[in-house]
Amino acid sequence: MAPSRREERTPHWILHTFLAATVIYTVYPVLWVLTIAFSGKQSLAIADLPADPTKLDRFRAVLPWPTRFAFGNFSSVMADQPFARWMLNSAIVAIGATIVGVALSCTAAYAFSRFKFPGRRFGMMSFLVSQMFPGTLTLIPLYIIIVQWLGLGSTLSGLVIVYATTSIPFSVWMLKGYFDTIPKELEEAAVMEGAGPGKIFWSIVLPLAKPAIAITALFSFMTGWNEFIQAATFMDKEEMYTAPVGLRFFVGGFQQQWGYFAAGSIIVSIPVVLLFLYLQKYLVSGLTAGSVKG
Template structure:
């Protein structure tokens, strides 16, 4: 672990990495501690009038005095959090399917075909990523709610999320499609394969790493988004999980235990999806597929 390379010890690097890892995990451990405390207060442990060194250590240690899962049970049983999670799951899944499909087809067209407006289209996608998302809030509200009547609609939120995620996804997928040798497609054309068959049977299987990253990005964009969901949805039964979490901590209630428990529950699907897709997050699958 602390081996030397060219006479330079590794322990300073390990020390720095360990320090930053602890600093990163410390707030997360406090969220877990609050969720497991069974209370709604942020005060996990109180210092005595004359605290000792161990009392101070216990006060900053992110672990509750008693472990209880009551906050998790209450959030899922006594609160409409399950419905909010279902709304988020449906919207995120729909956004992922629509976003990945449109991004893959558009990126393949930009990568392989020459047509009028190709460069302008790519530049338009790039420019759209230079502005903050809140800049599109009012135009999207006018279009989705007032013109199309898609307020309080899961479908409307899917369209809005897919619209915001597609430009980045197209650029990322185009860059990956550019690395796939064209000789593979030329050989398939000589065998009589159509463009559609080449795309579905050759290009997409080779582009699994990029498609996996695109799917993860689209899912996380829809799953974690708050501003658009809070603007479009004004019925409690249509809230998404991030919007629902906001109501646990407001001006008239401070339910930090429910908030922490709900935050952990919301993070679980993203972790599971990442663990499922991590085997595809490997580049270079096409290396050596065509001999030069």
């Protein structure tokens, strides 16, 4: 069956309709949380329904636009709750873990990519397998190591160490895949000019691997910024909570402070969403370079 030329192009308006519908699906929950946050109330209803609601009333209750704007939730969360402190903790932990984790992963991935040495395959395989470790299995031993052996319970450095090391296997795989795609000829040329391995790594390989490093750093940061089970386990003192642990406070258990939760969620999401959108240009090249070239 020979297709005609005309069938080959779907009209753009169909594509736009499809994309617009999808965008509504992806954006609606975000608008919903914004609405709750700006409503100034703790309820999770957008609008109060009258006793006998009409279709219009019901539509109003679905439309993500607050009945009146109020900033009360934001100011209360930042001022009355120790939320600013929790945000600071999260920032320190996430940035610290990112720096430590990416630094260690870069050097290790470079070695795995460029040197042949006994244990190389075994190392990469065990890093891959470690991605299958269920977190629950390691939580109790980690607690014993961090809190009882190292005495780092309720400290930010304890969380930094945990997040940095647990992100290493994934980061090494991503970075190694990318390093593999950087042509060796560049380094060979540098060797001819008398550059040492340290200099080659620092001034040739690292700058070329910027997309992969940016993405690795982004994922490490997101892990540190968003993780809440380990943080909830290791942090006993309320002033040492991270933002996710604190946020869960508002709607977990018997508390139903949806307004605080929504406002807090937005404050917490803004940095990571902005960072993500800023770095998304690297997403494709950073993520797929290694795997496409095989």
